[in-house]
Amino acid sequence: MGIADSFREKAEQAVDKIGADRVKDGVEKAGDKLDDATGGKYAEHVDKGQNAASDYIDRMDDDPRQ
Structure with missing residues (x-):
């Protein structure tokens, strides 16, 4: 399983559990920390x-x- 497949799987699980908006907020925060x-x-x-x-x-x- 490649990194893209892993992201897809984790994203689907997270969206199902906490919702798309919260997942996108997390992606934004993670990117900001990386910056x-x-x-x-x-x-x-x-x-x-x-x-x-x-x-x-x-x-x-x-x-x-x-």
């Missing part, structure tokens, strides 16, 4: 990851098959 820890050196990459995660969570939350 702080690296002095913003990788901010562009972190932001891209945060946006991708948020978009995925939105699509997953809107999926009627779940």
Whole structure:
């Protein structure tokens, strides 16, 4: 299982348990902490990851098959 598969599985579990908004808040906070820890050196990459995660969570939350 790759990192993307692992993220998907954990995201689905978290959304089911606490809701999409709280999961997206957690992703945002984690990215901000990473930016702080690296002095913003990788901010562009972190932001891209945060946006991708948020978009995925939105699509997953809107999926009627779940």
